[in-house]
Structures are given as structure tokens and as C-alpha cells.
Amino acid sequence: MYLKRTDEYIGEAGILSFNKKNRRAVIGYNLIPEYWGNGYATEITKGLVEYLFEEENAERVEALVVDDNMASRKVLEKSGFIVEGVLRNFANIDNEYYDVFYYGMIRSDYKD
Secondary structure, three states, X not given: OEOOOXXXXXXXXXXXXXXXXXXXXXXXXXXXXXXXXXXXXXXXHHHHHHHHHHOOOOOXXXXXXXXXXXXXXXXXXXXXXXEEEEXXXXXXXXXXXXXXXXXXXXXXXXXX
């Protein structure tokens, strides 16, 4: 991702996988810390959701977030995602296991 006004690189985001048979996508994003808190993650998340439902005819969009990443959890919730479960000890980061929140949005949840 690049800032529109400066063309400065601020991070990455995109569709991590798309299952055509089930019309199910997984999205993700990762911003450079100095750009946190400016609404960029929410903007790109909403854009990805809109693209998937409007252009790719997705039935379901999913995202995973480490339990203590409250900022990313808020991004997903502001974007219309719902917590569907917790995957216990799902991620091993620096030799420590973390629970991961499993977020989802289905077509009927999506609002233009």
C-alpha cells in the first residue's frame, strides 16, 4: 500500500486466498507501525470487502487476528466482521503460543 498524496510505502494488504467453489476469501493487512491509527487499515479492509462481495461475488470473507492485537480487532469490527470463534494456541510467535480470533462476514452481513 502507498499513500495517495506522497506515493510513500506504508504496508501491505490483500486477498490471501480465494476458494472459488465455496466463494470464500481470506484477507489480511500489515501496516508499518508509524502509520497505525490513521484509518488506513480500515479503509483498505472495507475496500477489500467491497471488491470481494461486489466484483468477485464472494459469499464469505474471513480474517484472523492474534488475541492481543486490539487495534486489528477494532479494524475488523468497524469493517463489519463478527467474531466467530477463538483458535486456542493457534499461532507460535517467538516460541510463545497465542490464541487467534477468527472473524467472518457473510454476504447477508455486507452493507453497501
